[in-house]
Amino acid sequence: MNEPKITPQTLPEKTAGQVKTGKKFEGIMGELYVPLFFAVLCLLGIVAAGLNPRFLLNEIIIRLARNSFLVLSLIIPVIAGLGLNFGIVIGAMSGQAALIIITHLEIGGLPGFLLAALISVPFALITGYLTGLVLNRAKGREMVTGYILGFFANGVYQLIFLVLVGTLIPMSNPKMMLSSGIGLRNTIDLIAINKALDNALLSSVRLGAFKIPWATFLAIGLLCLFTSYFTKTKLGQQMRAVGQDRHIAAVSGINVDRIRLIAIMISTVLGAWGQLIYLQNIGTFNTYNSHEQVGMFSIAAILIGGASISKATIWNALVGVLLFHTLFVVSPLAGQRILGIPQVGEYFRSFLAYGIIAVALALHAWQTKKKAASREKE
Amino acid sequence: MELNMSKIKRLCSPDHLRNFYEKFGLPRLIISLFLLGLFILAFIMKMDLTILLSASLDRIGMNGLLVLAMLPTLVTGVGLNFGLPVGFVCGLVGGVISLEYNLTGFTGLFTAMLCALPLAILTGYLYAALLERVRGQEMMVGTYVGFAVVAGMCIFWLTAPFRNPSMVWAIGGTGVRVTITLYEHYSRILNDFLAFKLFGVTIPTGLLLFFGFFCWLAHLFFRTRTGMAMVATGANPMYAMSSGINVRRMRYISVMLSNTLAAIGAIVYAQSYGFLQLYTAPLYMAFPAVAAALIGGATLKKATVGHIIIGVVLFQTLLTIALPITQTVLQGTDISEIARMIISNGMILYALTRTERG
Numbered sequence: 001m002n003e004p005k006i007t008p009q010t011l012p013e014k015t016a017g018q019v020k021t022g023k024k025f026e027g028i029m030g031e032l033y034v035p036l037f038f039a040v041l042c043l044l045g046i047v048a049a050g051l052n053p054r055f056l057l058n059e060i061i062i063r064l065a066r067n068s069f070l071v072l073s074l075i076i077p078v079i080a081g082l083g084l085n086f087g088i089v090i091g092a093m094s095g096q097a098a099l100i101i102i103t104h105l106e107i108g109g110l111p112g113f114l115l116a117a118l119i120s121v122p123f124a125l126i127t128g129y130l131t132g133l134v135l136n137r138a139k140g141r142e143m144v145t146g147y148i149l150g151f152f153a154n155g156v157y158q159l160i161f162l163v164l165v166g167t168l169i170p171m172s173n174p175k176m177m178l179s180s181g182i183g184l185r186n187t188i189d190l191i192a193i194n195k196a197l198d199n200a201l202l203s204s205v206r207l208g209a210f211k212i213p214w215a216t217f218l219a220i221g222l223l224c225l226f227t228s229y230f231t232k233t234k235l236g237q238q239m240r241a242v243g244q245d246r247h248i249a250a251v252s253g254i255n256v257d258r259i260r261l262i263a264i265m266i267s268t269v270l271g272a273w274g275q276l277i278y279l280q281n282i283g284t285f286n287t288y289n290s291h292e293q294v295g296m297f298s299i300a301a302i303l304i305g306g307a308s309i310s311k312a313t314i315w316n317a318l319v320g321v322l323l324f325h326t327l328f329v330v331s332p333l334a335g336q337r338i339l340g341i342p343q344v345g346e347y348f349r350s351f352l353a354y355g356i357i358a359v360a361l362a363l364h365a366w367q368t369k370k371k372a373a374s375r376e377k378e
Numbered sequence: 379m380e381l382n383m384s385k386i387k388r389l390c391s392p393d394h395l396r397n398f399y400e401k402f403g404l405p406r407l408i409i410s411l412f413l414l415g416l417f418i419l420a421f422i423m424k425m426d427l428t429i430l431l432s433a434s435l436d437r438i439g440m441n442g443l444l445v446l447a448m449l450p451t452l453v454t455g456v457g458l459n460f461g462l463p464v465g466f467v468c469g470l471v472g473g474v475i476s477l478e479y480n481l482t483g484f485t486g487l488f489t490a491m492l493c494a495l496p497l498a499i500l501t502g503y504l505y506a507a508l509l510e511r512v513r514g515q516e517m518m519v520g521t522y523v524g525f526a527v528v529a530g531m532c533i534f535w536l537t538a539p540f541r542n543p544s545m546v547w548a549i550g551g552t553g554v555r556v557t558i559t560l561y562e563h564y565s566r567i568l569n570d571f572l573a574f575k576l577f578g579v580t581i582p583t584g585l586l587l588f589f590g591f592f593c594w595l596a597h598l599f600f601r602t603r604t605g606m607a608m609v610a611t612g613a614n615p616m617y618a619m620s621s622g623i624n625v626r627r628m629r630y631i632s633v634m635l636s637n638t639l640a641a642i643g644a645i646v647y648a649q650s651y652g653f654l655q656l657y658t659a660p661l662y663m664a665f666p667a668v669a670a671a672l673i674g675g676a677t678l679k680k681a682t683v684g685h686i687i688i689g690v691v692l693f694q695t696l697l698t699i700a701l702p703i704t705q706t707v708l709q710g711t712d713i714s715e716i717a718r719m720i721i722s723n724g725m726i727l728y729a730l731t732r733t734e735r736g
Contacts, residue, residue: 137731144460144518145730148723151665155719163713341553344536351529358522365512365519 034360035306038323045330048337056329058210063325064318065198065216066281070274071298071317072223073267078312079231080263081243083143084299087131087264089150091271092291093157094123098272099193099279100161100184100287104173108192110200113280116193120272127153128268132261139246143309143361150295158288184287194283216277223270224314239263243310300324300353303360310364327352405728406692409673409721413696420703428578430699436569437694439585440650441667443643445690446592448671450632450639452681453600455612456509458671458726459633461520462664464505465640467531468498473645473654474554477563478542486564487649494641502637506630521664528661535656558654565652585650592639597683608632612679669693669722672729696721 046056070088077085098120102112131149138145165171166182176184198213206212230236241249242259250256275294279285302312305320328349335345420427444462451459472494476486505523512519536553540546545558559565571584599605610618611628619625644663648654671681674689701714 134727134731140514141517141730143515144521145727147518147521148726148730151719152723152727155716155723158716159713159720162716339537341536344533347529347532347536351526351533354522354525354529358519358526361515361519361522362508362512365515369511369513 032306034304034356035319035323038304038327042323042326042330045327045334049330049333050337051330051333054209056326059329060322060326061210061212062281063328064321065213065220066278067274067298067301067321067325068220068318069216069223069277070271070294071301071321072220072227072314073270073274074298074302075227075312075314075317076230076239076270077263077267078307078310079236079243080239080260081246081310082135082260082263083146083309084302085264085267085271086143086146086150086295086299087128087135088267088271088274088298089291089295090127090131090153091124091268092275092294093153094127094268095120095272095275096279096285096287096291097123097157099190099276099285100176100188103188103190103192104171104176106192108196110196113193113196113276116276117273120276121269124269124272125265128265129261131268132264135264136257136260147295154292157291161287186288187284187286189284190279191283193280196280197277198281213281216281219273219277224318227314235259235262296353296357297324300356303356308360308364324353405725406673406675406688409692409696413692413699416696416699416703419707420699423703423706425703425706430702432580434695434698435579435586436582436650437698438690439569439582439589440647441643441670441694442589442687442690443592443639443646444663444667445670445674446589446596446683446686447636447639447643448667448676449596449681449683449686450608450635452671452676452678453612454608454628454632455615455679456629456632457516457520457678458664458668458729459520459636459640460517460664460668461505461509461524461527462636462640462667463524463528463660464501465498465637466644466660466663467527468501468637469494469641469644470531470648470654470656470660471497472641473648474538474540474545474558474656477545477558477560477654478540480542480544480563482563483567484564487567487645490564490645491642494645495638498638498641499634502634503630505637506633509633510626510629524664525661528658532657554656556655556657557659558656560649560652560654564649567649568646569650582650585646588646592642593683593687600683604628604631665726666693666697666718666722669725672725673721677732678729693722 070092073088073091074085077083095116098116098118101119102116107115131146134149135142135145160169162183165184166177166180171177172181176188178185195213197215197219199215201215201218205214231240238249238254238259239262241252241254242256246256249259271294275291278294279290301320301324302317303320304324305316305318305322307313307316307320331349331352332343332345335341335343335348338344417427420430444466447462447465448459451457469490472490472492475493476490479489481489505520508523509516509520538554540554544562545554547553547555568584568588569582572587573583574581600609607618607623608628608631610621610623611625615625618628644660670689670693671686672689673693674685674687676682676685676689697714697718700717704713704717
């Protein structure tokens with residue numbers, strides 16, 4: 001019912017851009033500025049590192065398959081105006097909880113992986129709901145709140161798997177647990193579902209010299225389709241309206257808090273699946289650390305792809321993963337070749353990840369402030 | 379029903395009791411009770427309380443200035459200074475410079491502070507200029523600026539032109555080591571200054587005096603013209619502006635003050651710890667300081683020196699005694715790290731989600 005009222009709000013931007021082609025060009029350049037800069041940086045790095053192109057391509061294929069799903073899971077909250085969802089760390093933890101369960105039950109292969117995906121859904125829905133409740137109480141500060149919430153959830157996660165397992169939660173499995181019988185080991189081997197998804201489909205079909213994880217790319221493609229379809233549904237349009245202006249959306253009869261809750265829950269579930277895909281590719285997992293960096297790396301990737309806090313597309317996510325992970329592969333080697341110290345490259349890479357997030361956040365806040373100021377003048 | 383209502387009313391009627399509870403706040407009450415519980419547990423387990431108390435006092439003085447660094451930005455409404463590492467690394471640079479010239483004792487300590495000061499003021503100014511442009515998102519931007527500065531400084535440490543063999547890598551001769559011992563320089567010099575024992579508890583007099591001195595300075599500062607203007611800025615920026623206060627300037631001053639306190643705090647922290655920790659060590663420095671300030675009762679809108687002192691005492695005592703006590707009780711399982719994570723981040727969440735209503 002609300003649809004006709006809302007869609008016009010999203011349209012003017014597009015049409016205005018099409019009318020003034022000069023402005024449109026500027027707009028595109030503005031959007032491409034960040035990815036172009038990083039593309040140049042990648043090229044320089046590749047030249048400096050003197051990498052074998054076959055090795056590089058192979059690495060990139062692996063990393064695209066490994067990380068794209070996680071990065072794509074960030075898009076929907078951005079549309080709903082929640083900013084970059086630092087809370088996908090919580091989704092990642094839900095995924096890991098499911099993995100722990102199937103490893104304990106010793107269900108391997110593709111069935112094990114799918115079962116883990118299924119088990120992770122209720123966990124992710126519940127934690128996502130709680131995340132949404134907290135974020136709804138911190139409107140305007142969602143990102144810093146989500147970020148801290150990630151740390152908080154990490155504490156709860158550790159409490160459960162380091163202290164409660166074996167004491168309050170009955171479990172005994174000497175392969176997975178510490179010798180004291182309380183708490184899980186630091187690393188858990190995922191041999192049973194190692195590359196379960198990567199090799200699920202046409203694993204013998206190679207593309208030239210490269211091994212392609214077809215099924216994983218299929219999953220990523222499906223998620224892309226889902227995301228672009230979702231934004232066109234009524235719910236997706238409502239999210240867009242909420243993202244553009246909470247108050248106008250509320251006035252036109254949208255339950256803003258509910259829409260925001262749904263956005264976060266979807267993102268959390270996708271985050272859980274993304275973490276499962278990530279871990280089945282790696283093959284082992286650090287019970288207490290694997291999820292920690294997920295949020296930061298995914299967010300840095302999507303920002304490098306040209307997304308901002310209020311706008312993110314599938315292409316931003318995919319290009320971002322490509323560029324960020326090329327830099328990831330290249331920078332230690334480039335550091336080694338240029339300065340003779342490999343650590344320089346490693347530090348440079350974390351400097352980039354932190355720096356790009358800081359710059360993106362600062363630019364966004366700066367622009368919003370400027371816009372507000374110019375609106376006041378008018 | 380009627381009876382019930384009147385009963386409830388009667389129970390709530392002592393206004394001072396209610397007032398006390400509201401003023402004290404639920405989280406502080408829970409933390410205090412938890413702390414009390416831990417002490418009782420320690421007493422039952424017949425643990426040596428004097429050691430626990432000595433260690434707590436050490437930690438309070440060690441972290442005090444870092445928590446105090448939260449005060450200026452909270453007062454002017456800039457929010458929690460998650461960019462604490464920016465100031466912290468300035469302190470580390472000061473410390474390393476003082477070591478490069480092999481200075482020892484109080485000369486070394488104060489040289490480190492003097493070297494750190496101009497750096498902290500300069501970076502504080504730049505940091506303030508950035509925060510001013512991102513008003514409303516100061517905390518998130520601050521967090522990542524802090525991270526980026528720490529990561530950038532890692533490259534600096536690796537390539538810095540320091541020559542003193544006691545602190546550069548033994549192999550290769552360039553780049554500073556990850557941890558540098560201060561044993562021969564000014565390790566624990568403030569802690570041991572006039573230290574004495576009281577009922578078996580070691581009192582680090584110099585350290586506590588140093589912290590107390592800065593608290594006193596802060597207390598005095600907020601009575602001066604500038605200080606009052608800062609309080610007004612935080613309480614109501616529009617009102618402050620209309621009464622002729624340069625709100626922008628007040629925010630700049632508060633960030634620079636916070637940055638400077640963080641730099642000095644870093645040196646105090648290092649001398650008490652006995653080591654300078656470089657590279658990624660300062661990454662998460664802001665979080666315990668933020669949590670302590672909030673546990674003390676500070677909010678995003680209002681903070682006093684009292685809040686800071688209560689906060690650092692409660693939080694650091696809790697952290698210090700939780701580890702040995704839980705280890706004794708649970709035999710080997712270390713929940714103090716987990717408790718720290720849950721309590722400190724829970725506290726920050728509480729503050730972030732609460733003020734929306736106010």
